Amino acid sequence: MDATDLRLMHATQAGLPLTPEPYQALAEQLGLTKEDIMQRLAAMQERGIIRRIGAVPNHYKLGYRFNGMTVWDVPDGQIDELGRQVGQLPFVSHCYHRPRHLPEWPYNLFAMVHGKTQIEADQQIRQIADVLGKQCRGSEVLYSTKILKKTGFRSSKR
Amino acid sequence: MDDIDRHIINTLQTGFPICDAPYRQVAESLSINETELLTRLQALLADGTLTRFGPLYNAEQMGGALTLAAVKVPTERFDKVTDIINAFPEVAHNYARNHKLNMWFVLATETSEQQRQTINTIEGQTGLTVYNMPKLKEYFVNLKLEA
Numbered sequence: 299m300d301a302t303d304l305r306l307m308h309a310t311q312a313g314l315p316l317t318p319e320p321y322q323a324l325a326e327q328l329g330l331t332k333e334d335i336m337q338r339l340a341a342m343q344e345r346g347i348i349r350r351i352g353a354v355p356n357h358y359k360l361g362y363r364f365n366g367m368t369v370w371d372v373p374d375g376q377i378d379e380l381g382r383q384v385g386q387l388p389f390v391s392h393c394y395h396r397p398r399h400l401p402e403w404p405y406n407l408f409a410m411v412h413g414k415t416q417i418e419a420d421q422q423i424r425q426i427a428d429v430l431g432k433q434c435r436g437s438e439v440l441y442s443t444k445i446l447k448k449t450g451f452r453s454s455k456r
Numbered sequence: 457m458d459d460i461d462r463h464i465i466n467t468l469q470t471g472f473p474i475c476d477a478p479y480r481q482v483a484e485s486l487s488i489n490e491t492e493l494l495t496r497l498q499a500l501l502a503d504g505t506l507t508r509f510g511p512l513y514n515a516e517q518m519g520g521a522l523t524l525a526a527v528k529v530p531t532e533r534f535d536k537v538t539d540i541i542n543a544f545p546e547v548a549h550n551y552a553r554n555h556k557l558n559m560w561f562v563l564a565t566e567t568s569e570q571q572r573q574t575i576n577t578i579e580g581q582t583g584l585t586v587y588n589m590p591k592l593k594e595y596f597v598n599l600k601l602e603a
Contacts, residue, residue: 299518307513313501314510316494318477336474339511343474347517349597353468353500354508360465360603367553367560378593385596395593396524403526403557403587412601440553440560447542447550447561 299347302330306338314351362412364419364441368426369405371398371436377407383429384409389422404436457505457603460488464496465603468509521568523590525575526557527582534558540581546574557587 299307305328315323321339325332342348357365372380377395384407385393392410409426413419423439463486473481483493500506515522529537534552541547541561550561565571575586 307511307518310511311513312510313508314472316479316498316501316509318479318490318494320478321474321476332476340474342511345517346514348511349514350470351472351474351511352470352509353465353497353506354512354599355465355469355601355603356504356507357601359503359505360601362601378595381593381595390596391599391601392597393595394591395595396589396591399587399589402528403589438555440555440557442551442560443554444552445550446538446552446559447547449548 299342302328302334303338303342303347306335357412361414364411364413364416366411366413366419366423367440367442368409368411368423369438369440370407370409370426370430370434371404372407372430372433373435374406376433380430380433381407384426387422387425387429390426405438457500460486460492461496461500461505462603464493465500465506468497468506469600515564519566521563521565521571521590523563523571523588524560525563525589526560526587527578527584528557529559529582529584537582537584541578544574544578546570 306324309324309328314320317323321335322332325335328335339348339351343350381393381395384390389411390409391412392408394408395406396408398404398406411419411422411426413422427434427437467482467486472478475481477490479493480490483490486493497509501509527537537559538550541559542550546563546565548562548564550559552558553560563571563574565574575588579586
């Protein structure tokens, strides 16, 4: 990422302009050409700096009230294979390997699920348990009971 | 929210073209016109159905350090500890969760050294142990919720 990419990031952190030619609008704002903007966005997407260009819905507004952080204790030797399989389930939005903190926290595999009903979330959790099978030595599901803060990420680099 | 809104939300979660008139291209695929798409998109953002529309940046790829951390907060101190932790600009999200580890927050710092310092400061100010759980590996990330 060079200084121009950073300027482009800051200009789009709040969102893409809602005008018929958004890349032209950004070009005028930043004093660049439309072609340069488009090429930089495509390159950052290619490199994974931009995950995608798109919409982020509010779970609750779409009726997803049961957002569970499912956590699992699986053998470290198998976690990469199991994590990939769990990540491929269509309803899992995030799947990570994170460190344990024994004895309080034995879980190393995290997967987020989202259900409109408790029944739907329970079915998703059961499917993850099926994928893990006997490799799973313990698990819990943590539901968020309150959003205490949500500001999104702000890069402080200028 | 009607069926067209739902269709817009579902389509725009899969990606967005990089071309001269991308809204027109998406509108055509939805069999509506460009103005209607822009108007509806504005309304969905204004009423909070969509929290964002645009490039979604991967914080780590940008050189920053991200982590998930949890604390075990005594019930009677919950509000006080919430205030202490939320006051840190490095705390991007903070959720109460139904567990002994009942507060979970995401820390976004520019460097891992700043991450360590922030955690030490939070431990000092709250008197609580911070369980730091940075991701060791990412298997999948794509938040796509069908409307």
